[in-house]
Amino acid sequence: MKSKLICGLLIIQFAFVTQAREIEQSSRRPLPKKVQVEEIFIAKPFKVRVIQGTIYYGNAEPLTGATFELHSGDGRSFDTKTDAHGRFKLNDVPSGTYDFRASCRNFNPTLGKVIVSASASTKAVIIVTLMVAN
Numbered sequence: 001m002k003s004k005l006i007c008g009l010l011i012i013q014f015a016f017v018t019q020a021r022e023i024e025q026s027s028r029r030p031l032p033k034k035v036q037v038e039e040i041f042i043a044k045p046f047k048v049r050v051i052q053g054t055i056y057y058g059n060a061e062p063l064t065g066a067t068f069e070l071h072s073g074d075g076r077s078f079d080t081k082t083d084a085h086g087r088f089k090l091n092d093v094p095s096g097t098y099d100f101r102a103s104c105r106n107f108n109p110t111l112g113k114v115i116v117s118a119s120a121s122t123k124a125v126i127i128v129t130l131m132v133a134n
Helices: 009-027
Strands: 046-048 051-057 067-072 077-081 087-090 096-103 110-116 126-132
Touching: 051 067, 067 087, 077 087, 096 126, 110 126
Parallel strands: 046 110, 051 126
Antiparallel strands: 051 087, 067 077, 067 096, 096 110
């Protein structure tokens, strides 16, 4: 069985809708049908040995040409684009903690942290789902 660290954007989106319904019911005022989200932040960091994964959109459609960027606190930066299957990989990224940004034109970017560590699972990958920008 392949281990994956799965980005919970669908869960986050569900949580936003659930909270919006609860607020609407408690206030008795209708809320707008669409809420523009400019950036999504993933609170729990991914822990991987190698920076690799897949960027999706919609119903798990691979996103070609998306950018995956890493930035360290000491100024190191790495970036790559996804292939035709939405996959990306960055080689030779030193161990450490990095901020990441997954983005693509016409989509809201997703931000988070990734920890590169030799103690991480060899099968751990990063999976991000981007939402279409309004």
